[in-house]
Amino acid sequence: MSSQQSPKTQLAALSAPAVIFTVAMIAFPFCYSIWLSFQAFSSVGTTSFNGADNYVRMVSDGEFWNGLAVTFYLYILSLALQLFFGTILALVMFRSKKLPGIVRSLFISPFMMPPVVAGMMWLVILDPSLGAANYILTSFGLPPSEWLASPGFVVPTLAFIDTWQWSPYVALIVLGGLQALPPSVYEAAEIDGASPVKVLFRITLPLLLPTLVAAMILRSVDLLRFFDLIYITTQGGPANASNTLNIYGFRVGFEFFQLGYASALMVTLSVIVLGAVLVLNRLRDAVAW
Amino acid sequence: MSHTVASNRWTGALNIFLLVLAGVVSLTPMAWMVLSSFKASFEVTAYPPTVIFSPTLENYATLWERTPFLHYAFNSMVVTVSSTALGIILGAPAAFVASWTRVTWPAVLTLAARMAPGTLFLLPWYIMFRQFDMIGSYWALILTHAVITMPIVIWVLLPFFDNIPRSIYEAAQVDGCSPLRIFFRIGLPLVAGGLAVSSILAFVFSWNFFLFALVLSNSDTKTLIAASFNFIGEGSTNWGALMAAATLIALPPLVLAIVVQRWLISGLTLGAVKG
Known part of the structure; x- marks a missing residue:
């Protein structure tokens, strides 16, 4: 009997460090944060249960609703842009049968560079008075833009930078999906004399839907928690126009040190991310073939 | 036709x-x-911007002389290498067990760190580390960065372990090998390639990570990424040095990413799609 027990014990021992670490650093803090969201902090650092006060405050906090709106504006705009450009790039890469390794390296560079570095880079390029971007615009006779410094244009600018960074990532995922499609489908369509446009919209894209939804899930998780790029470039400004829920929660927590209220904001954002993932997972099941 | x-x-x-x-x-x-x-200070803010110029290393010299750039780089290396090693030590046996037993829920649980916003974890960590007087210590950074690296290691290694034919394990068991022995003598050597890929990916993600060091480091332990803020503060007057810092910070992840590009997508998507 002991020889049967021993392998199980050894397997448990092998996974124990990871399980203990996960409980201590992920599961426990997760629960702790939920508990924190029901606490009030006094000036001397003691906590007391204050029921749903933090959540009540949240519902009547204009900054929360602004953060929610900014989060979704940035999310929808960025997701749409990078799915569009990513899919086109994937189709182009798929059709160029022999893609030199250097081209692939070129396309992975934007999303493997630290988002913080991308922020530093674009801050200089998009500088309203001396940046190269405005020079190019004005030399084509177009009006210069304030980019990140404009309350009305900061979210599209951030969406543009994120799209520059992550479209190639979406493209590589979609390319994987394209390469996994059965070639017999194309051959049948070719014999039937279907036009390339028809093949694309009637055959390729519908078959790609599960891959596209998978890419949407991966990008949604990141986009709803958009942080690095915003914090390094605007810190939520100008005039809170890029103050997403994640940025707002961080500032409430670590600039104003209202840890309870910040936890309530972050628990809410987690529920939103989880909800998006569940909805998109449903969608993935619906389009599976 | x-x-x-x-x-x-x-x-x-x-x-x-x-x-x-x-x-x-x-x-x-x-x-x-x-x-x-590589532009001289008068040229980097020239308007219209110049494309042809005589290159200078002035900006890189500025980084060395006027900022503790090397010290930040050292901190980044300490945190990144240690958290990658910790990720492998924790994640490799866990991936082996998950593949052996086909019990993957603990691996799925680690994905919570990838779904919830970092600040959700940072708030309780801040309180916990303050309790143990660990704010500003390397350990606070290494442990929190391992929350990033461990799931990467587990999810990258899982398919590598799955590819090992079960008959090899079974034959070893018949010969009287314990799972512990099988892991160290058979499993680990067979996934050597996976270990290389997962440590490189873990390194890149730990190196690039911003949020945790922003709060949990101090001026002694600040990583390069967290110090980017200082460079931007100085960069308002000195774009050349700012771009030199940006170039140097981006270099290690870019070089490593190109090395592992074949496995990049399966590693980045953590099992969500096959790359």
């Missing part, structure tokens, strides 16, 4: 055009960053 040949030629040309366009759009900003880092 001639109609299809003509349309093929046309779409072929369009294809190349789009590919070149995408390459130019991807490359130009990065090239601009690198070029600017």
Whole structure:
């Protein structure tokens, strides 16, 4: 009997460090944060249960609703842009049968560079008075833009930078999906004399839907928690126009040190991310073939 | 027939055009960053911007002389290498067990760290580390960065372990090998490639990570990424040095990412799609 027990014990021992670490650093803090969201902090650092006060405050906090709106504006705009450009790039890469390794390296560079570095880079390029971007615009006779410094244009600018960074990532995922499609489908369509446009919209894209939804899930998780790029470039400004829920929660927590209220904001954002993932997972099941 | 040949030629040309366009759009900003880092201070803010200039290392010298750049780089290396090692030590046996037993829920649980916003964890960590007087210590950074690296290691290694034929394990068991022995003597050597890929990916993600060091480091332990803020503060007057810092910070992850590009997508998507 002991020889049967021993392998199980050894397997448990092998996974124990990871399980203990996960409980201590992920599961426990997760629960702790939920508990924190029901606490009030006094000036001397003691906590007391204050029921749903933090959540009540949240519902009547204009900054929360602004953060929610900014989060979704940035999310929808960025997701749409990078799915569009990513899919086109994937189709182009798929059709160029022999893609030199250097081209692939070129396309992975934007999303493997630290988002913080991308922020530093674009801050200089998009500088309203001396940046190269405005020079190019004005030399084509177009009006210069304030980019990140404009309350009305900061979210599209951030969406543009994120799209520059992550479209190639979406493209590589979609390319994987394209390469996994059965070639017999194309051959049948070719014999039937279907036009390339028809093949694309009637055959390729519908078959790609599960891959596209998978890419949407991966990008949604990141986009709803958009942080690095915003914090390094605007810190939520100008005039809170890029103050997403994640940025707002961080500032409430670590600039104003209202840890309870910040936890309530972050628990809410987690529920939103989880909800998006569940909805998109449903969608993935619906389009599976 | 001639109609299809003509349309093929046309779409072929369009294809190349789009590919070149995408390459130019991807490359130009990065090239601009690198070029600017070699411009003299009067040239980097020149308007109209200059493309032809005599390169100088002045900005890199400034980083060395006026900022603790090397000290931050050292901190980044300590945190990144240690958290990668910790990720492997924790994650490799866990991936082996998950593949052996087909019990993956603990691996799925680690994905919570990838779904919830970092600040959700940072708030309780801040309180916990303050309790143990660990704010500003390397350990606080290494442990929190291992929350990033461990799931990467588990999810990258899982398919590598799954690819080992079960008959090898069974034969070893018949010979009286314990799971512990099988893991160290058979499993680990067979996934050596996976270990390399997962440690490189873990390294890149730990190196690039911003949020945790922003709060949990102090001026002694600040990583390069967290110190970017200081560079931007100085960069308002000195773009050249800012772009030199950006170039140097981006270099290690870019070089490593190109090394592992074949496995990149399966590693980045943590099992969500096959790359």
